[in-house]
Amino acid sequence: MAQELISASGKRTIRELNMQGQRVLLRVDFNVPLSDGKIVDDSRIRAAVPTIKALLDGGASVVIMSHLGRPDGRVVDGLRLRPAAERLTQLIRVNVPTTGDALGVGTDDAVRRLRPGELLLLENVRFHAGEERNDPAFAERLASYGDVFVNDAFGAAHRAHASTVGVAAYLPSYVGLLMEQEVEALSNLLEKPARPFAAIVGGGKVSSKVAVLEALIKKVDLLILGGGVANTFLVASGRSVGKSLYESKMVDDARRILKLAQDRGVRVLLPVDGVVAKEVTRGTEFKVVSTDKLPASWHMVDLGPASITAIREALASIKTILWNGPLGVFEIPSFAVATRELAKVAAEKADAGATVVVGGGDSIAALRQLGVAEKMTHLSTGGGASLEFLEGRDLPGLAVVPTAGSPYETLPIVYVSPVKPGGKSAAKRAKPKPIIKPSALDDEDDESDTLA
DSSP: OGGGGOOTTSBOBGGGOOOTTOEEEEEOOOOOOEETTEESOOHHHHHHHHHHHHHHHTTOEEEEEOOOSOOTTSOOGGGOSHHHHHHHHHHHSSOOOBOSSSSSHHHHHHHHTOOTTOEEEOOOGGGSHHHHTTOHHHHHHHHTTOSEEEEOOGGGTTOOOTTTTGGGGTSOEEEOHHHHHHHHHHHHHHHSOOSSEEEEEOSSOSTTTHHHHHHHHTTOSEEEEOHHHHHHHHHHTTOOOTTSOOOGGGHHHHHHHHHHHHHHTOEEEOOSEEEEESSSSTTOOEEEEETTSOOTTOEEEEEOHHHHHHHHHHTTTOSEEEEESOSSOTTSGGGOHHHHHHHHHHHHHHHTTOEEEEESHHHHHHHHHTTOGGGSSEEEOOSHHHHHHHHTOOOHHHHTSOBTTOSBSSOOEEEEOOOOTTSOOOEEEEOOOBOOOGGGSOOOOOOOOOOO
């Protein structure tokens, strides 16, 4: 029996939780893309379903917390969570009511009326400025809505916010099934990948990926670069990229990473040709050129056919693939060819028995468009969180959860209040609480990939 409670994450999971009669404050990541008020990709909602079902089936009532977008501490009607509640209702076939605010008298009453097997979605926690500041008063108020706290929001685990970190100072804390699965999949990549191991990194910016690229160079046998990331490396290797997106301040870092790869015998595959366009818009003129001869007044918006062929050939013998980020301007169909072709290759490799882990909204969207997403070994819901984990950094939302079998319900958390003009920041430490048996608890929450 004890063996079943061992967590792949090393953290206390809901497998250790006696859920019956508990009111669970569950943090999920419903930060989904919207268009005209409709959900474009429901991957993150789907990913939370196993934990939600496990809690409900175990006899708990569930108060769900999430953020959506960046409302900066104010109410933005276009960032309300009702569309997420409606989609979750469809997926689990249980009504998911929403509150008008994350806090307040109405919310208090709705939470009090919850019965086992029922759930409630709080309104966007980022409508409150205290969320991103990890304000202790806001965190304590949120914590009053649960008997225990479960964090299943891997995509927000790299944020030290009130709903991901702060509430853990006040409630017995656990990780959910998605969080456990994410940590296990990414840990396996770092610790025991089948070789040869390839990382494919795309997207718009190098600056947000320097640390992870340095970490990956020490782990992989092959590094493939695309998107705006590749442009900066092309400049670092002595080529011009015209009007294409690249980061001039990161060229020296790119040279350093290329030198590190050379010293460690890691092959780095850069584009040999690309699709260039007059403007980064639909319907614009575009053509394929060599990356040795990119025209000065054009933008590189996708990889060319020779680069796609080179990637396919380089991946032929690869047994483990990590892919994060699109290879072109994915939101414009004409410039999403390389990303879609890579999705096909990823599916073929998965079918052949390779381990394929994919992260990043556009990368996963390409897989879903082709109907091959379910073939992947793992689809990561974390953008920045995945990258920081792969860098080897501690994720705050994971760090505050006690280890499996811990004698503490909560861990010490240091709050640092914002510095006031002419004053000093004040730190408050929440003391750890000794373990309390469940029966003693009272019955009563990416970056743009444009290359232009």
